[in-house]
Amino acid sequence: MSKLIYRRRPSARPAAHSGVAAHSGEPTHGPLTREELQLAVRNHSMPLEALREDLTPPGLHYVLTHFDIPQVSGAWHLRIGGAVERAMELSLAALKRDPAISVQVTMECAGNGRSLLRPRPLSQPWTLEGVGTAVWTGVPLAYLLSQAGVEPEAVEVVFTGLDAGIQGGVRQQYARSLPISEASRADVVLAYKMNGSELPPQHGYPLRLVVPGWYGMASVKWLQSIQVVTTPFQGFQQAVAYRYQHNADDAGTPVSRIRVRSLMVPPGIPDFFTRRRYLHRGPVMFHGRAWSGEGAVTKVEVGIDGKWVPAQLDKPAGAFAWRGWSLPWVADAGHHELACRATDATGAVQPLEQHWNYQGMGNNTVQRVRVIVE
Ligand SMILES: Nc1nc2c(c(=O)[nH]1)N[C@H]1C(S)=C(S)[C@@H](COP(=O)(O)O)O[C@H]1N2
Ligand SMILES: [Mo]
Numbered sequence: 001m002s003k004l005i006y007r008r009r010p011s012a013r014p015a016a017h018s019g020v021a022a023h024s025g026e027p028t029h030g031p032l033t034r035e036e037l038q039l040a041v042r043n044h045s046m047p048l049e050a051l052r053e054d055l056t057p058p059g060l061h062y063v064l065t066h067f068d069i070p071q072v073s074g075a076w077h078l079r080i081g082g083a084v085e086r087a088m089e090l091s092l093a094a095l096k097r098d099p100a101i102s103v104q105v106t107m108e109c110a111g112n113g114r115s116l117l118r119p120r121p122l123s124q125p126w127t128l129e130g131v132g133t134a135v136w137t138g139v140p141l142a143y144l145l146s147q148a149g150v151e152p153e154a155v156e157v158v159f160t161g162l163d164a165g166i167q168g169g170v171r172q173q174y175a176r177s178l179p180i181s182e183a184s185r186a187d188v189v190l191a192y193k194m195n196g197s198e199l200p201p202q203h204g205y206p207l208r209l210v211v212p213g214w215y216g217m218a219s220v221k222w223l224q225s226i227q228v229v230t231t232p233f234q235g236f237q238q239a240v241a242y243r244y245q246h247n248a249d250d251a252g253t254p255v256s257r258i259r260v261r262s263l264m265v266p267p268g269i270p271d272f273f274t275r276r277r278y279l280h281r282g283p284v285m286f287h288g289r290a291w292s293g294e295g296a297v298t299k300v301e302v303g304i305d306g307k308w309v310p311a312q313l314d315k316p317a318g319a320f321a322w323r324g325w326s327l328p329w330v331a332d333a334g335h336h337e338l339a340c341r342a343t344d345a346t347g348a349v350q351p352l353e354q355h356w357n358y359q360g361m362g363n364n365t366v367q368r369v370r371v372i373v374e
Contacts, residue, residue: 026248027119027358036115036125045129051265051289054133054317054324055104058194061132063202064109064124066174066237067165070222076206078190082158082227085149092206095139095192102137103187103212104321106291110215110242110255113363121360128263128367133289133321136210138191141226142184150180150228157183158227158235159209159220170236176220177233178211187212187320190223212320213293215258215362217242245358252358258293259364260350262300262325262342266369277371281333286311288340289322295345300325303339303366311340331373338369 025033032040043064050060078095081087112130114121124130145157161174182188189210192199199205204221211218217237233239238254245252265287268279288311290297296316301308314324325340341350350366 025122027117027121027360029119032115032125033122036122039124043124045126046132048129048263048266050132051263052287054321055195056132056134058134058197058200058203061107061134061194061203062109062130064111064130064216065163065202065221066167067163069201070162070164072162072206072222078207078223079225080144080148080227081225083151083154083230084145084228085151086147088144088148090144092192095190095207098139099143100137101140101187101189102135102193103189103210104133104135104318105210105212106131106133106258106289106320106322107210107216107219108258108261108291110217110361111359112261113365114360116365117354117356117360117363121358123360130216131261131263134194135196136189136191137193137196138189138207138210140186141188141190141209142186144190144226145183145228148228151230153230154180154228155231156180156229156233158225158229158233159223160225160227161204161220162222162224167236168240170240172236173224174220174237175233175235176218176237177229177235178218182211182214213257215242215255215293217255241359242361243359244361247358250358255361256293258291259362260290260292260294260297260342260344260348261364262288262290262297262340262350263367264288264302264338264340264369267338268371277369279331279371279373281331281373284329284331286327286329286338286340288325290325290340290342291322292342292344292346292348293320294348297323297342298345299343301341302327302329303337303341304329305336308341331371333373336371336373338371339366341366 046062077089109130115125156177158177207223208221242255243252268277300311311325311327343349
């Protein structure tokens with residue numbers, strides 16, 4: 001078994017309250033490692049040109065899977081238990097007979113932007129594209145919890161996936177919890193459809209949780225059980241991973257809602273290898289999307305060679321879906337640097353400089369796109 005344990009440096013300081021590191025090495029300024037490359041080819045991002053679409057087609061939506069996509073038996077049932085009056089076991093057919101809702105949700109990986117940090121935390125090496133928007137259809141979690149009858153002493157609800165593996169030396173099934181207040185929201189859904197079709201295997205077939213507004217780690221795929229608990233959940237993905245930490249010894253604070261971010265469709269055409277962008281001189285329309293899990297997007301500005309210009313915002317497509325924006329520009333010949341930055345209803349605005357943290361979480365620093373106009 002020990003061969004499967006994640007590599008740990010002999011000198012590694014133990015992470016607070018767990019005795020293990022959340023990932024496989026100290027941050028580095030070095031070149032991309034073999035392990036990062038393996039993760040990057042398993043977990044794909046959304047090509048930025050897909051920002052043109054309100055809804056991301058499932059094959060273009062980003063994917064993040066810690067372990068393997070699990071095999072799902074034909075006898076699959078969802079178990080609901082713990083501090084409830086009536087424990088339940090539900091088949092997919094039974095869940096499909098329950099009331100259903102559809103919610104349009106922009107989901108983003110908490111590690112999006114990680115590999116742009118200096119030094120670079122070693123884990124899934126996202127640049128900017130760990131995001132996508134889908135319509136998720138299924139049973140409201142609050143409906144099933146009310147059917148089960150949550151006991152008054154309950155504090156959290158724990159969601160466990162079928163997928164198993166080892167992270168930070170700890171054998172585990174992927175599991176996360178939500179406080180009762182979040183689990184009781186009307187828009188949290190146990191989804192069996194994505195954009196109107198059956199859930200694809202990589203997105204959690206047969207059933208996944210979707211927590212609108214929270215970074216993706218909360219939306220547990222391949223759900224096996226829902227347990228109502230009376231003490232806070234201390235599983236690895238809750239207590240060790242997904243925390244804003246200064247260093248390995250810092251207990252840190254939990255990652256929850258998505259920080260405000262905007263991205264633009266890279267204009268013009270790319271060079272195959274460098275991805276450098278080339279544009280013709282003259283009028284061009286910039287398009288992009290902006291979102292936040294903390295509140296509505298209220299402003300997007302486009303930076304052109306360091307000067308910020310307000311973009312036109314499209315109508316919102318729902319409280320938890322990205323909002324389109326556009327800005328016309330007349331390109332003059334030469335090298336230019338484009339950027340975009342969003343503000344949300346809480347007044348939060350994307351930083352121009354990185355806010356570094358040890359696991360590389362929530363890096364919403366503004367996107368910069370260099371273009372060559374000819
Ligand atoms: N069971 C399970 N659920 C999971 C994960 C996982 O590895 N296993 N990854 C989480 C993370 S970190 C993210 S960002 C989202 C990604 O969802 P997607 O692959 O459908 O885009 O799923 C979350 N749910
Ligand atoms: Mo994630």
